[in-house]
Amino acid sequence: MFELTAEQKEILAVVREFAEREIKPVVKEYEPYDRYPQPIVDRMKELGLFGLTIPEEYGGAGLDHVTYALVFEELSAAWMSIAGVLGTHSIMAYVIAAYGTEEQKRRFLPRMATGELRGGLALTEPEAGSDVANIQTRAVRDGDAYVINGTKTFITNSRHGTGLLVLAKTNPNAERPSRGMSAFIFEHVDDVPGFTVRRDIHKLGYRGLDTCEITFENVRVPAENLVGGVEGQGFKHVMSGLEVGRINVAARAVGVARAAFEDAIRYAQQRVTFGKPIAHHQAIQQLLADAYTQIEAARHLVLHAAAKKDRGERVDLEAGVAKLFASEMCGRVTLDMMRVLGGYGYTTDFNLERYYRDAPLMIIGEGTNEIQRIVIANRLLEKYAL
Amino acid sequence: MHIAVCIKQILDPEISPRAFKIDPVRKAADPGTASLVIGPFDLNALEVAIQLKERHGGQVTALTLGSDKAKEALRRALAMGADQAVLIDETQVSAKEPSVTARVLAAAIRKLDPVDLVLTGRQSGEWDFGQVGALLAEELGMPFVPFVPRLDVAGNGLRLEREADGGVVVVEAPRPCVASVTNANDNVPRLPKVKDIMMANRKPITVYGPGELGLGAAEVGDEANRLEVLDLFIPEVKSECEFIEGEDGAEKGANLARKLVERKVI
Numbered sequence: 280m281f282e283l284t285a286e287q288k289e290i291l292a293v294v295r296e297f298a299e300r301e302i303k304p305v306v307k308e309y310e311p312y313d314r315y316p317q318p319i320v321d322r323m324k325e326l327g328l329f330g331l332t333i334p335e336e337y338g339g340a341g342l343d344h345v346t347y348a349l350v351f352e353e354l355s356a357a358w359m360s361i362a363g364v365l366g367t368h369s370i371m372a373y374v375i376a377a378y379g380t381e382e383q384k385r386r387f388l389p390r391m392a393t394g395e396l397r398g399g400l401a402l403t404e405p406e407a408g409s410d411v412a413n414i415q416t417r418a419v420r421d422g423d424a425y426v427i428n429g430t431k432t433f434i435t436n437s438r439h440g441t442g443l444l445v446l447a448k449t450n451p452n453a454e455r456p457s458r459g460m461s462a463f464i465f466e467h468v469d470d471v472p473g474f475t476v477r478r479d480i481h482k483l484g485y486r487g488l489d490t491c492e493i494t495f496e497n498v499r500v501p502a503e504n505l506v507g508g509v510e511g512q513g514f515k516h517v518m519s520g521l522e523v524g525r526i527n528v529a530a531r532a533v534g535v536a537r538a539a540f541e542d543a544i545r546y547a548q549q550r551v552t553f554g555k556p557i558a559h560h561q562a563i564q565q566l567l568a569d570a571y572t573q574i575e576a577a578r579h580l581v582l583h584a585a586a587k588k589d590r591g592e593r594v595d596l597e598a599g600v601a602k603l604f605a606s607e608m609c610g611r612v613t614l615d616m617m618r619v620l621g622g623y624g625y626t627t628d629f630n631l632e633r634y635y636r637d638a639p640l641m642i643i644g645e646g647t648n649e650i651q652r653i654v655i656a657n658r659l660l661e662k663y664a665l
Numbered sequence: 666m667h668i669a670v671c672i673k674q675i676l677d678p679e680i681s682p683r684a685f686k687i688d689p690v691r692k693a694a695d696p697g698t699a700s701l702v703i704g705p706f707d708l709n710a711l712e713v714a715i716q717l718k719e720r721h722g723g724q725v726t727a728l729t730l731g732s733d734k735a736k737e738a739l740r741r742a743l744a745m746g747a748d749q750a751v752l753i754d755e756t757q758v759s760a761k762e763p764s765v766t767a768r769v770l771a772a773a774i775r776k777l778d779p780v781d782l783v784l785t786g787r788q789s790g791e792w793d794f795g796q797v798g799a800l801l802a803e804e805l806g807m808p809f810v811p812f813v814p815r816l817d818v819a820g821n822g823l824r825l826e827r828e829a830d831g832g833v834v835v836v837e838a839p840r841p842c843v844a845s846v847t848n849a850n851d852n853v854p855r856l857p858k859v860k861d862i863m864m865a866n867r868k869p870i871t872v873y874g875p876g877e878l879g880l881g882a883a884e885v886g887d888e889a890n891r892l893e894v895l896d897l898f899i900p901e902v903k904s905e906c907e908f909i910e911g912e913d914g915a916e917k918g919a920n921l922a923r924k925l926v927e928r929k930v931i
Contacts, residue, residue, distance in 0.1 A: 285737060286866045289744070292700075293856050300856075327859035340859045 281582050287346045294350050297326060298357035306358045309487040310633060313479075315439055316487055320364055323394065328365060330392030332523075333372050337388035344523065344585035348530040352578070355534025356541075359637045360488040362531045364397075367435050369527065370520040371398035371444040374462065378507045378516045387464055391442070396466065399436035400524075401445040401493065402517060404429065409650040411446070411514065412456040416495065418447035418463060423502050425449070425463060427495040430477075438476045438489035441468045445495070446517050449510045462506040462513035465498070473498040484636030518595075524645045525598035526588065529581045532602075532609035532641040533574060539634040540570045543616035546623075557619070566619055570612045577605035596658040603651045606641035613638045666723030666818070668714040669783045670747065671770050671801070672707035674731050674738035675791040676700075685899070692897040694791065703738045706786025708854035710846035713816065714784050715746040715855070721818055724748040726777055730769050731755050736870055743865035744857035750870045751777070757875050758885045762892035763796035765885055770797070771804035772878035781840040782823065787812055787847045798845035808842045814849030 283291070301322055309316045323329065332347050333339025347369070354362040372391045375383055390396035407413040416429025427447055437443060445463045453459030467474055473496040480490045506516055544567055547558035557563045584597035613635040617624035624631040642648050676685075677700045686695040703711070714725045726749040727742035729735050739750035753773050760766045774780060783805065788795035802809030816825040819837055827834045828847055838844075846852065857865070875885045883889060909924070911917030925931045 285740070286863060289737070289740065289862050289866075290859055293859070293862065297856055325858065326856060327861075331859065340863055342859075 281345060281586070283345075283349075287342075287349075290342070290346060291349055291353060293326070294328075294353045297322070298353055302354070302357040302361055306630075306633075310358065310360070311486075311627070313481065313486045315489060316361070317439070319361060320394075320397075320439070323361075323364065327392075329368060329394035329397065331365070332369055332376075333388050333392045334376055337376070337384055338392035339372075339388065340392075344526060344588045345582055347523075348526050348581050348585040351527045351530035352534035352537065352581075355531040356538040357534075358487075359531050359535050359640070360485055362527065362534070363435055363485060363488045366524065366527050366531075367400040368398040368440070370400055370524045371442065371464075373523045374444055374506060374516045374520040375464065377519065378462075378512065379464075380508050382503065383464065383506065383508075387442070396442045396468070397436060397440040398442040398444065399434055399440045400517070400520070401431040401434050401437070401443040401465070403431060403433045405432050405492075408433075409647055411517070412460075414446060414448060414460070416445070416447040417451065418445075418449050418461060418500070420449070420502065421499070424499040425502060425505065427463065427465075427498045427500055430492065430494045432492045433480065433490055434493050435488060435490050437491045437493050438479065440489075442466045444506070444517070444520075445500075446513050449513075453511065457514035458511050460513040460517075461510045462516045463500050464504040464506060465500050471498060483639065484633065485640045486636075521645065522588065522594050522598045525602040525651075526581060526585050526594075528641050528645040529577070529584070529598070529601040529605035532605035532638070533578045533581055535634050535637050535641070536570070536574050536577070536605075536609040536612040539613045539616035539631055540567070540574055542629065542631060542634075543567065543570070543619040543624075546620050546629075563619055566615045570615055573608045573612060577601070577608045580604055596655060596662075599646075599651050599655045599658070602641075602645060603648050603655065606638075606648060609638045609641055666717065666721055666781045667726070667778055668717060668723065669726045669728060669774050669777060669780045670707070670710050670714045670742070671783065671785045671797065672711065672727055672729050672738055672742060673704045673786075673789045673791075674701050674729060674735045675704050675789060677702045678705065678790055687897050687899060689897070692894045701734060701737065703741055704786050704788075704790035706788060706790060706846060706848060708786075709814075709848045709852045710784040710786050711742055711745055711747065712852045712854045713813075713846050714782075716852070717782075717816070717818075718746065723781075726751060726780075728753065728770060728773055730758065730760060730766055739870050740862075740865045741857065743868050744861045745855055746857075746861070750868070752870055752872045753878070754872055754874045758880075759887045759890055760885070761890040761894065763794045764800050764891075765889050767797050767800035767804050768884055768889075769875065769878065769880065771801055772875075772880055773873055774801075774805065776873070776878065779841070783807070783841065783843040785843070785845045787845040795845070798843055802843035805841075805843065808838050810836055810838055810842065810844045812847045813844040814847050815851060816844060 330339030331342050335341040351362045375387055404414050418425040418427045443465045445465045448459050449461040450459035475494050477492040547563050548556050550557045580601040584594050584601045587597055588594045617631050620631050623629050680699045688695040718725050725747040727739055727747040728751045730753045743750050753769055785798040799809050810825045810827055812828040813825045816823055822837050822839045824837050909917045909921045911920050
């Protein structure tokens with residue numbers, strides 16, 4: 280179903296080598312201390328990973344979403360936070376490539392492709408997560424700029440990155456709130472007056488990566504940074520970007536679950552109880568067989584959504600289904616694989632506890648699974664309407 | 666400066682021993698599902714060549730004798746930084762021994778623009794003959810320096826370090842010459858960049874058959890091989906554990922030494 284080209288295979292082989300050689304051996308130098316893995320990020324720049332899906336004419340590799348998803352799986356199998364460095368960056372790049380003006384594409388995408396401009400998505404607010412339409416951040420036109428005021432939270436890449444796609448209300452009186460929002464390309468390479476990273480949010484998992492609360496106080500953003508040059512399109516742009524986001528989050532879940540499964544099946548063949556390796560106990564075999572089956576199923580859902588996206592079709596349903604299934608699967612599988620390792624799985628001597636801590640991010644992030652189910656159900660009722 | 670690097674595509678040496686099988690009829694390794702990679706020391710040779718190009722300019726040509734599948738190895742070489750790639754189609758070649766491989770590679774190198782340096786890995790990483798470099802130098806009539814972890818331009822020639830027992834020998838050699846490369850901290854093969862992988866897939870690969878290299882059956886056919894593999898098998902490794910008795914360390918040490926002498930280990 281998903282026969283990869285020689286080029287795709289080679290790219291994945293290199294990402295796997297990178298993960299094996301340069302990520303896995305050093306995770307424990309960063310993750311337990313919530314330290315940002317700058318050397319790994321620098322190497323990702325050198326390898327060109329920040330430009331994965333940016334069109335070639337703007338300096339990227341112009342890769343398809345199937346390869347994109349598999350790259351996210353590989354990175355997450357090593358350390359999920361590393362996929363996070365690329366995640367919202369790639370969504371911001373996608374929105375600019377899909378909806379930006381030609382001038383915006385030329386101005387931002389080549390620098391995003393090299394990683395010189397590393398982006399993120401400033402969407403969530405203290406009072407608006409899944410309920411995006413309720414955002415309070417305002418952008419008011421003032422001459423040749425927009426003045427932005429508001430607070431955003433859970434913003435990945437906002438401390439160490441240098442750019443954000445900011446969703447703000449430009450018309451609070453719009454009949455439908457979603458039509459009153461606009462997306463802005465905001466750069467903060469140097470200090471920007473009024474822009475403050477208030478605090479780093481400490482998390483259960485997804486550590487080492489900057490997830491921050493940020494504020495905009497009368498921050499002036501040039502009017503030419505309004506995505507597409509037209510007000511009122513931001514909600515649509517961001518929602519379309521989140522389709523890509525859900526593919527990458529689902530792929531991350533597959534990667535984390537795969538890592539847990541691979542650690543567990545190796546351990547099960549070494550650990551002996553009652554006179555034989557635990558892999559020969561049926562109770563353990565059931566756990567392993569179920570885990571593998573679920574991982575395979577999830578990967579197929581992810582690649583199906585990615586392939587459909589590559590054909591230019593609408594994939595909110597498929598990406599939502601993949602995200603829902605893969606993330607719930609990851610939560611179950613990481614716990615089940617911890618059962619295989621028993622007490623050792625609960626210790627920091629093994630990586631399983633990290634996979635287990637990272638798994639809920641995929642359940643909650645990129646639209647909680649509760650919202651995901653509503654989106655899926657609404658699409659189904661639309662599709663199967665009487 | 667023109668550097669030719671000879672590489673070989675081999676079965677991934679990192680596969681688990683259980684996955685390694687031998688085809689008793691062909692008397693060769695059975696590829697099974699194992700992935701194919703460039704020999705580890707050949708990758709070091711590529712890295713040395715690319716670093717030299719980066720310091721002094723010039724071009725790097727990667728060559729391999731192999732099947733159509735070996736184009737994957739050449740594409741990796743191109744993605745790492747080689748400028749050209751040459752595949753010598755092995756269909757009409759019977760290279761059971763290194764002298765035939767060296768003869769074929771030498772003929773291909775003579776067809777290239779004049780080279781200043783030819784590099785090989787110190788050994789292939791599968792058969793581990795470690796002879797192609799020296800035989801290639803003989804074929805090309807060039808000096809040969811083995812076990813080289815690093816080298817650089819020195820005047821009109823080259824200054825090469827050669828690993829020796831307990832130290833390093835520094836030698837100078839004229840250009841052109843042949844060197845076989847060994848691994849070192851400063852020639853760890855680089856990972857190619859995503860865009861370079863894509864560019865490598867768009868570059869042409871020159872393919873030669875032995876006929877185009879002026880080689881006939883006498884040079885590269887079965888009769889050119891003097892080596893015959895009589896048998897090929899995976900040695901059976903048996904291990905047993907014996908605890909050495911003794912009251913204290915000294916007595917245990919003495920008992921261990923006695924046993925080792927008895928078994929002619931020491």
